[in-house]
Amino acid sequence: MIKLVLVRHGKSVWNKDNKFTGWTDVNLSEEGIEEAKEAGKKLYNAGFNFDIVYTSVLKRAIDTANLIIEEMHDNDLIIKRSYKLNERHYGALQGLNKQDTMDKYGEEQVKLWRRGFVMPPKLTMDDPRFPGNDPLYKDIDKTLLPLSESLKETIERVSSYFEEEIKKELLNKKSIMIVAHGNSLRGLVKYIENLSDEDVMNLEIPTGKPLIYELDDELKIINHYYL
Numbered sequence: 001m002i003k004l005v006l007v008r009h010g011k012s013v014w015n016k017d018n019k020f021t022g023w024t025d026v027n028l029s030e031e032g033i034e035e036a037k038e039a040g041k042k043l044y045n046a047g048f049n050f051d052i053v054y055t056s057v058l059k060r061a062i063d064t065a066n067l068i069i070e071e072m073h074d075n076d077l078i079i080k081r082s083y084k085l086n087e088r089h090y091g092a093l094q095g096l097n098k099q100d101t102m103d104k105y106g107e108e109q110v111k112l113w114r115r116g117f118v119m120p121p122k123l124t125m126d127d128p129r130f131p132g133n134d135p136l137y138k139d140i141d142k143t144l145l146p147l148s149e150s151l152k153e154t155i156e157r158v159s160s161y162f163e164e165e166i167k168k169e170l171l172n173k174k175s176i177m178i179v180a181h182g183n184s185l186r187g188l189v190k191y192i193e194n195l196s197d198e199d200v201m202n203l204e205i206p207t208g209k210p211l212i213y214e215l216d217d218e219l220k221i222i223n224h225y226y227l
Contacts, residue, residue, distance in 0.1 A: 001214050001215070001216070001222065002170055002173055002174075002175070002214070002215040002216070002217070002219065003048070003175050003176075003212065003213065003214055003215070004170060004176050004177075004178070004212075004213040004215060005043070005048065005050070005176070005177040005178070005210050005211065005212055005213070006177075006178050006180070006185050006188065006189070006205075006210070006211040006213070007039055007064065007065075007068065007177065007178070007179045007180075007208065007209070007210050007211070008179075008180065008181060008182055008185050008205045008206065008207050008208065008209070009028070009032065009036070009060045009061045009063075009064040009179060009180070009181060009207065009208070010028050010029070010031065010032025010033060010034070010035035010036040010039075010060070010064050010067075010207050010208045011028070011029050011031045011032035011035060011207050011208075012026045012027065012028055012029060012032055012060045013026050013027050013028070013029045014026045015029065015032070015207070016029045016031070017097070018097055018098045018099060019095060019096065019097055019098065020090045020093040020094050020095065020096050020098060020101070021087060021090070021094065022087050022088060022089045022090035022091075022093070022094040023058065023086055023087060023089050023094070023129075023131055023134075024094055024095060024129070025058050025059055025060075025134075025136070026059075026060060027059065027060065027063070028060050028063050028064065032060070032064070032207065032208070033063075033067065035064075035207055035208025035209075036063070036064040036067035036068055036208055037067050037068075037070075037071050038208060039064075039068050039071075039208045039209065039210050039227075040067060040068035040069070040070065040071025040072050041071050042210060042227050043068065043071075043072055043177075043210055043227065044071055044072040044073065044074075046227060048072070048175070048177075049072065049074045049077075049175065050074060050077050050175050050176060050177045051077060051078065051169070051174040051175050051176065052077060052078045052079075052080060052169055052174055052175075052176050052177075053065050053069065053077055053078070053079050053080070053176070053177045053178075053179065054079075054080050054081070054082070054085060054165075054166060054176065054177070054178045054179070054180075055079070055080075055081050055085060055178075055179045055180065056081065056082065056083065056085040056086040056087070056179075056180050056181065056184065057081050057082065057083050057086065057136060058086055058087065058181070060181075061085070061179050061180055061181060062081065062179075064179050064208070065079065065177070065179040068177070068179070080165075082161055082165070083131075083137060083140065084157050084158060084160070084161035085158060085161065085178065085180045085181075085184050086180075086181065086184060087180075087181035087182065087183055087184055088149050088151065088153075088154040088181075088183035088184065088187075089131070089146040089147075089148055089149040089154075090113075090120050090148065090149075091119070091120040091121050091122050091123050091146075091147060091148025091149070092120065092121040092122065092123055092127075092129075092148065093113065093120045093121065094129050095129070098110065098114075115151075115201045115202075116150075116151060116197075116201050117150050117151050117152050117197065118150060119148050119149065119150040119153070120148050120149075120150075121148065122147040122148040123147045123148060124147070125142070125147070130145070130147060131145040131146070132145045151183060151186070151187065151200070154183050154184060154187045155187035155190060155191060157184075157187075158180075158184050158187045158188050158191070159187065159188065159191040162188060162191065162192075166178070167219065170215065170219055171217075171219065173217075177210075182204075182205055182207075185205050185211075186200055186203050186205060187200075189203060189205070189211075190203070192213065192221070193221065193224075206226075209226050209227070210226065210227040211224065211225075211226055211227075212224060212225055212226070212227055
């Protein structure tokens with residue numbers, strides 16, 4: 001049996017401040033640090049160990065993964081990072097307070113931006129929030145970097161990385177953990193479980209709580225549950 005574990009990073013300082021975070025590279029909050037440690041303890045006590053851990057390039061995911069690994073005492077593994085596992089890019093909403101944005105645009109519009117397939121307002125390429133202006137992405141073609149993303153674009157980005165990189169390792173019976181973000185993991189769950197658009201709009205993945213998939217040799221789901 002093949003095991004795939006998904007973990008949404010612990011709460012960040014901008015989760016606490018109720019801001020649209022997206023690709024903004026913010027730290028874990030104190031609560032988020034404790035959530036990550038607790039996830040590591042649960043995985044360790046359940047007897048998990050991993051061959052490969054995938055994260056985004058954002059430090060809230062990287063730090064969550066490192067804290068989990070530390071609690072598991074599991075140093076004999078490979079860590080791979082890719083911007084393709086980054087959170088959904090919220091465009092011109094990044095850095096704005098969610099409640100203030102609802103007051104301005106209305107609750108229904110913000111729900112469509114947050115949960116659904118409507119693209120938030122785009123950035124311009126000279127905006128400092130555009131990833132092409134961030135040294136973290138200096139080696140990536142700017143035309144591949146988003147000015148904003150709908151959930152559809154996020155799903156396409158994450159699922160293509162899953163197909164190109166992660167799937168082959170699962171088929172080689174590697175035990176894998178992916179530590180990423182609310183929307184990138186929602187997109188991946190939609191892809192893995194073949195959820196409808198309506199189902200994924202209502203899907204919420206809690207922070208710091210490992211989601212376990214038990215797969216057969218053809219990567220069909222045998223069981224899935226939260227630890």
